[in-house]
Amino acid sequence: MLSPHTLSTPFTKLVGLSAPIQLAAMPGIATADLVAAVADAGGLGMLGAPMMSRALLERVLEQLSERTKGAFGVNFLIPFLDLECVSVAARRARVVEFFYGEPDPRLVERARAFGALASWQVGSLAEAVAAERAGCDFIVVQGTEAGGHVRGGTSLLPLLSLVLDTARVPVVAAGGIATARSLAGVLACGAGAARIGTRFVVAAESGAHPSYVEALLAASATDTCLTEAFSVLWPDAPHRVLRSAIAAAEALREDIIGEETQPDGVFPVHRLSVVPPTLTTTGHVEAMALYAGESVGNVSSVQPAAAIVSELVTGAERLLRDAGRFLGGRDG
Numbered sequence: 001m002l003s004p005h006t007l008s009t010p011f012t013k014l015v016g017l018s019a020p021i022q023l024a025a026m027p028g029i030a031t032a033d034l035v036a037a038v039a040d041a042g043g044l045g046m047l048g049a050p051m052m053s054r055a056l057l058e059r060v061l062e063q064l065s066e067r068t069k070g071a072f073g074v075n076f077l078i079p080f081l082d083l084e085c086v087s088v089a090a091r092r093a094r095v096v097e098f099f100y101g102e103p104d105p106r107l108v109e110r111a112r113a114f115g116a117l118a119s120w121q122v123g124s125l126a127e128a129v130a131a132e133r134a135g136c137d138f139i140v141v142q143g144t145e146a147g148g149h150v151r152g153g154t155s156l157l158p159l160l161s162l163v164l165d166t167a168r169v170p171v172v173a174a175g176g177i178a179t180a181r182s183l184a185g186v187l188a189c190g191a192g193a194a195r196i197g198t199r200f201v202v203a204a205e206s207g208a209h210p211s212y213v214e215a216l217l218a219a220s221a222t223d224t225c226l227t228e229a230f231s232v233l234w235p236d237a238p239h240r241v242l243r244s245a246i247a248a249a250e251a252l253r254e255d256i257i258g259e260e261t262q263p264d265g266v267f268p269v270h271r272l273s274v275v276p277p278t279l280t281t282t283g284h285v286e287a288m289a290l291y292a293g294e295s296v297g298n299v300s301s302v303q304p305a306a307a308i309v310s311e312l313v314t315g316a317e318r319l320l321r322d323a324g325r326f327l328g329g330r331d332g
């Protein structure tokens with residue numbers, strides 16, 4: 001059931017949403033359950049598909065189509081790109097999105113060939129301009145506050161302002177947004193939606209390991225840091241994690257620190273691997289990649305995704321309506 005929210009933006013109209021919220025793609029964490037729950041709540045659910053086989057991606061997307069009438073998309077990380085998977089996603093998803101590489105018109109064309117919308121998450125003004133020039137239908141601007149891999153070197157508001165001054169397509173804001181106040185803030189700036197990761201890592205439908213969730217609930221913004229520590233499988237790519245995870249990993253000596261069960265087998269988790277701990281992970285969870293944005297300080301309880309969407313949207317609506325009081329000297 002789509003909720004009857006009233007925050008309508010060029011982005012929500014383009015994608016067909018009732019909530020100006022995009023779930024961040026988080027492989028292993030943003031499970032099909034979480035993607036469907038956000039889509040059902042009127043937001044855009046995003047599935048992360050790095051290293052997913054074509055057959056598995058096809059199966060998951062088919063199941064998602066059966067489970068939700070809402071909108072969902074697929075995110076591809078350029079260093080792990082499988083072109084055939086892009087075509088599979090383009091046939092079945094509303095949005096096909098790319099991250100961590102130069103915007104490429106050929107990829108955008110492939111994504112749009114079957115009617116999907118194409119987007120690119122960017123970390124600089126130059127990359128935003130290139131994404132629009134490549135033909136993207138919308139752009140996601142990521143600030144350095146963000147959890148997970150971080151593309152650029154500027155925090156959200158300065159970069160968002162620059163991009164909004166030049167972009168002609170809808171812009172989604174990412175990094176550090178976990179409350180109704182921060183959602184209202186970026187919407188008031190002119191963004192079409194917020195892309196939210198860390199807050200949804202602790203959603204009831206998340207695939208995050210319970211110890212990872214507990215660590216996030218206890219942490220504040222200053223407990224996170226930008227690092228290149230978790231670089232096995234993906235070197236030279238800065239990411240924001242809980243600092244405690246780096247210390248725990250450095251204290252271990254063994255190369256294999258746990259195991260993870262996936263649909264196609266059981267895999268070892270290497271020390272300093274990029275893979276975050278999920279419900280099927282065993283071993284030294286505290287020493288794995290505990291991705292967290294600065295928004296982690298605003299994350300204090302486990303809730304169903306629909307409750308998170310509803311809290312953010314109704315709160316932002318109220319704040320934006322209240323902010324109108326200050327216009328025209330009507331605040332007295």
Ligand SMILES: Cc1cc2nc3c(=O)[nH]c(=O)nc-3n(C[C@H](O)[C@H](O)[C@H](O)COP(=O)(O)O)c2cc1C
Pocket residue numbers: 024025026027029048075077098099121142145146147148149174175176177195196197198199201276291292293294295296
């Ligand atoms: C656990 C985790 C995994 C992530 N994985 C991806 C990914 O695979 N692709 C991607 O485009 N962004 C990824 N991101 C970054 C998000 O897209 C987004 O920029 C970020 O979550 C926004 O900041 P926030 O965490 O403060 O909400 C990830 C973020 C987290 C927290």
